[in-house]
Amino acid sequence: MRKIRTWLPGLLLVLPSIILIGVFVYGLIGQTINTSLLRTQDFVTDKITNPGGIANYTALLGSDRYQHALWNLLVLTVVFIVGTMIFGLLWAILLERGVFAEGIFRSIYLFPMAVSFIAAGVVWRWLLSPARDDQAVGLNQLFVQLGVPGLQSDWWSANSRMSMAAMAIPAIWQLSGYVMALFLAGFRGISADQREAARVDGATEFQLYRHVLFPQLSPVALSALIIVGHMSMKMFDLIYAIAGPNSYQAEVPATLMWIQLFPQGDPVAAATNAVIILVIVAILVVPYLVHTHRTEQRDG
Amino acid sequence: MSTATAAPVDQAVPAPAGDGGRPRRFTVRAGLRYTLLIIFAIIVLMPLYVLLVTSLKPASAISADQAWRLPVEISTAGWAEAWGRLSPSLYRSLILAVCAAVLSSILGSLNGFVFARWKFPGSNVVFTLFLFGMFIPYQAVMIPLQGMLLDAQAFLPWLDGIPRLILVHTVYGIPICTLIFRNYYATAVPVEILEAAKVDGAGMLRTYASIIFPVSIPGFVVTLIWQFTSAWNDFLFALFLTNAQNGPVTYVLNELAGGQNPNYASIMAGVLVASLPTLIVYVVLGRWFISGLMSGSVK
Amino acid sequence: MDRRSLFISLGAAAVVAGLSACSSGTQTTGDPGAGSSDEQNASSKPGGAGGDVGVFTWWADGSEKLGLEALQGVFKSEFPNDTFVNLAVAGGAGSNAKAKLAADLANNNPPDSFQGHAGAELLDYISKGQIVAVNDIIDALGGTGVFPESLLSKLTVKESIYSVPSNIHRANVVWTNTQLLAKAKITDTPANIAAWIADMDKLRSAGVATPLAVSGSWTQVQLLETVLLSDLGTEAYTGLFSGETTWDGPEVTKAVDNFGKLLSYANKASDGDDWPVATDMVIDGKAAYNVMGDWAVAQFADKKKEEGKDWGWFPVPGTDGTFDFLADSFTLPKGAKNPGGAKDWLTLVGGAAGQKAFSLAKGSIPARIDVPADEFPAYQQKAMESFKSDKIASSIAHGAAVNQAWLSDITTAVSKFYGGKDAAALIKDLTAAAEKNRG
Incomplete structure (x- = not known):
């Protein structure tokens, strides 16, 4: 080990941040976990509102309402990830060879990312209105005016277990450009020599992508998956802006937490819910962080 | 793979030229390629189109049947109303986004330097613990955060509204800024230079000030854009920690667009007004931003 | 909208x-x-x-x-x-x-x-x-x-x-589009929900695709509350909140059934929409009926519509003589x-x-x-008179009858019902909400 005088200043320089992260991230998470295990009793009716301990978790996880919210989250996340990956990769393939006005196309595809979810939600609430035919507005109206009324949809208001797929549309709109940027940079990171070598070997375009380029993009794809996936799991703003604070149809754990905390005035249930969201995100992210950490140790 | 440069992405590696030797296929392919690019561009721009045309219509001319048509007569009344409602909060958002971006970038630069080039025992573990902070759902800290900030306000009365959000965004911005700077220094600052400085007897702070900081501009561009955008666009913290009188523009926009406001021109104009600063940042600094995304995420 | x-x-x-x-x-x-x-x-x-x-x-x-x-x-x-x-x-x-x-x-x-x-x-x-x-x-x-x-x-x-x-304010009011009712040759005020539904059939036959206008979740709660009031009567309705009336009895079942039928005559609404969206459908002749509180009068007035000529009102069928306040x-x-x-x-x-x-x-x-x-104005004079003479019931959707936690549970149940139209589930949810929140 090196001498303490060499490394101590480094530790001291990072110390303020360690304290801040320690308090604001780990300390507060600890407090939330603590709150989530409390036993509470309504002081007017004397009813037990939260049994306390791990039973708070089994009660919430066992409730139909929470399972419905988790299901919505699953549908949203899967469609969101698949959608952004498809569009992101497609756009990156279209742009990666360098096209005329590439900068303009790239800016257009990327711009939705600059818009806040809350602002985008305002437009998409209107675009995804379920009203039809002569009452139609938004996309349904566009379909009627374009002469394809058959494409009209109830969107996220549909009576279907898959209705949250429609809520992923605005999310895909916002983040596909970001995934495109990731893939684009990935493509640009592959040297021209490798493409040339593949051509010399007589590979077709398809084979070039399939066997030479795509395998090298898998770290990029993994990053994109982690980032888009964790954004989906904590998504609140967009759903709040589109469906309002009280929609069962569009309920996910993050919006339910708001309802638990304020209209229902039950911080213990809200904390339990928040910890579950945290665990779900951790299941996705921690293996990734450990993997990254190990890779770095190995690569020095 | 560590793509940690902060140079514009299209300069990092020159784009390979098209299939020069096969002109005929090139034309057909290019035609298809541009057709697809233009169709996708139209789809992506569609919500922006709705925002623009609706915001410029006079209230009397906006009818359900005409929503997708261009305005016959241009009116700035919607913009005027949106500006009137949003301008105080725009100013607050500007202060918030600038302060939070600068503070977390400075901390991120110092941390990144230590984690990349002045390691201490266990620094890799600490760094990984920092990174987890980047991914946490803020719901998991919101309830005690509210209480803690409230307690703090009892003896720091100014810690309300925008200062409160500056604190929060600075703290939760530390992980990503640290990551970006760490990756940047790991590639942009050769170890040899630091060794030479050490041989000359330079301490840590002098090394940072004389060697690291002067080459940090690209890193700062990236973190400043990133943090400015995320602080500007945040709604969750604003909703939990501020109110319409002292909150940022996202909060006030959500109220302007609340269910009962029938004035679509002002709502749509409000969305544009609230989004313009970040849109300008993206359009002007977009190339730098893409590379910022890269250094922040591709490892 | x-x-x-x-x-x-x-x-x-x-x-x-x-x-x-x-x-x-x-x-x-x-x-x-x-x-x-x-x-x-x-x-x-x-x-x-x-x-x-x-x-x-x-x-x-x-x-x-x-x-x-x-x-x-x-x-x-x-x-x-x-x-x-x-x-x-x-x-x-x-x-x-x-x-x-x-x-x-x-x-x-x-x-x-x-x-x-x-x-x-x-x-x-x-x-x-x-x-x-x-x-x-x-x-x-x-x-x-x-x-x-x-x-x-x-x-x-x-x-x-x-x-x-x-x-x-009074919550149990149906607002009507006079022209559409005339078109369907509806002249009498329906006496109960069944008669009202029969009138909606007439409107459908006359070419009105959505006789009833509804909007986001809370407006549906208000519709349900007035149907409950109609099918249970004022005393039994009030008993729902004190515990004297159960939420899974036959009257509530009937009311939920009627509520589901009414929704089948309504437009497709989005949870996030607010009441003017539905009231405007009546004003614009896209729907014949809307159940809304009497703040809707101002909406008609704002749009220069005249009572009698353009619009009319009656207490929700079966609730005449009760003021849902x-x-x-x-x-x-x-x-x-x-x-x-x-x-x-x-x-x-x-x-x-x-x-x-x-x-x-x-x-x-x-x-x-x-x-x-x-x-x-004429409507308000009538309402002031009713408030003095009618039986008084408390509104659910507007926090007079239930506290916020209970209202939140009822709203969720109704929002869920709006998606799946599962009457048994709605009754189960309403009963559970009452058990959880009633003192």
Whole structure:
């Protein structure tokens, strides 16, 4: 080990941040976990509102309402990830060879990312209105005016277990450009020599992508998956802006937490819910962080 | 793979030229390629189109049947109303986004330097613990955060509204800024230079000030854009920690667009007004931003 | 959502705003009547305590905003020392605002006074010790001499009154489009829900695709509450909240069944939409009926529609003789920054001049019984009469009958039902909500 005088200043320089992260991230998470295990009793009716301990978790996880919210989250996340990956990769393939006005196309595809979810939600609430035919507005109206009324949809208001797929549309709109940027940079990171070598070997375009380029993009794809996936799991703003604070149809754990905390005035249930969201995100992210950490140790 | 440069992405590696030797296929392919690019561009721009045309219509001319048509007569009344409602909060958002971006970038630069080039025992573990902070759902800290900030306000009365959000965004911005700077220094600052400085007897702070900081501009561009955008666009913290009188523009926009406001021109104009600063940042600094995304995420 | 009419209404709303600003101005300068002398007595200081008075409401748009502006006008002339600060939050029958208010109170940042529906809704604040009693202000205003006893009793918790009522609304009203009813040759007012549904069939045959207009979740809760009132009767309906009536009995089952049938005649609504979206469908002839509180009158007036010629109303079939009430009221939060100014505001809100100006602009009826009816439009005169003679029921959707946690559970159940139309599940959810929240 090196001498303490060499490394101590480094530790001291990072110390303020360690304290801040320690308090604001780990300390507060600890407090939330603590709150989530409390036993509470309504002081007017004397009813037990939260049994306390791990039973708070089994009660919430066992409730139909929470399972419905988790299901919505699953549908949203899967469609969101698949959608952004498809569009992101497609756009990156279209742009990666360098096209005329590439900068303009790239800016257009990327711009939705600059818009806040809350602002985008305002437009998409209107675009995804379920009203039809002569009452139609938004996309349904566009379909009627374009002469394809058959494409009209109830969107996220549909009576279907898959209705949250429609809520992923605005999310895909916002983040596909970001995934495109990731893939684009990935493509640009592959040297021209490798493409040339593949051509010399007589590979077709398809084979070039399939066997030479795509395998090298898998770290990029993994990053994109982690980032888009964790954004989906904590998504609140967009759903709040589109469906309002009280929609069962569009309920996910993050919006339910708001309802638990304020209209229902039950911080213990809200904390339990928040910890579950945290665990779900951790299941996705921690293996990734450990993997990254190990890779770095190995690569020095 | 560590793509940690902060140079514009299209300069990092020159784009390979098209299939020069096969002109005929090139034309057909290019035609298809541009057709697809233009169709996708139209789809992506569609919500922006709705925002623009609706915001410029006079209230009397906006009818359900005409929503997708261009305005016959241009009116700035919607913009005027949106500006009137949003301008105080725009100013607050500007202060918030600038302060939070600068503070977390400075901390991120110092941390990144230590984690990349002045390691201490266990620094890799600490760094990984920092990174987890980047991914946490803020719901998991919101309830005690509210209480803690409230307690703090009892003896720091100014810690309300925008200062409160500056604190929060600075703290939760530390992980990503640290990551970006760490990756940047790991590639942009050769170890040899630091060794030479050490041989000359330079301490840590002098090394940072004389060697690291002067080459940090690209890193700062990236973190400043990133943090400015995320602080500007945040709604969750604003909703939990501020109110319409002292909150940022996202909060006030959500109220302007609340269910009962029938004035679509002002709502749509409000969305544009609230989004313009970040849109300008993206359009002007977009190339730098893409590379910022890269250094922040591709490892 | 019909946008054309919304936009037309904007112009009209601006005109009405201008008119109401003028009229409230002349009222207060030219009429130093009995009402204002009461108010001077209640205030600690003539001209007001001074300083900013932050008042939190969900009256951010439409007729509610006009009403608040009218109140603001009177406040300015009665208490020139005070500065009114409007802390209104838009949307969702106050559900956005209430969530936000709860957050502000949790953050120890109370406004000087906030709006709350009189009744069970206020229990949440009272039991948390967030608002203080205002008996002194009520007494200074005239107590039971000017407010109906039935109303004050609903505001009283353990001998104390916790808010000053400003105005009354009726929730069990069907608004109709006269032309569409004529087109379907419907002349009689239906006597019960079954007859009403038969009329909807006639409308369908006459080419009206969506006879009934509904909007987001809370408007559906209000529709359900009026159907419950119709199928259960006033006493059994009131028993739902005290525990004397069960939520899984045959009457509730019948009501839920009727509620589902009614929705099958309605448009497809989005959870996030607010009430004007549905009321505008009646105004624009896209739907024949809409169940909404009587604040809808102002929406018709804003769009220059005439009662009788363009629109009509009747109590929800089967609820004639019952007044499904909700009252707006204002509170004195604990820890208000300017309690003196808040008392000035409450004095104004409870006074005759303030109540008259407010209700005229908003389309409600005054909570005081000493405000003469003759200056009010035809509908409101009728409503003032009904309020005095009818049986009184408390609204669910507007927090008079249930507290916020219970209302939140009912709203979720209804929002869920709207998606799946599963009547058994709705009854199960409503029963569970009652068991969880009933005292």
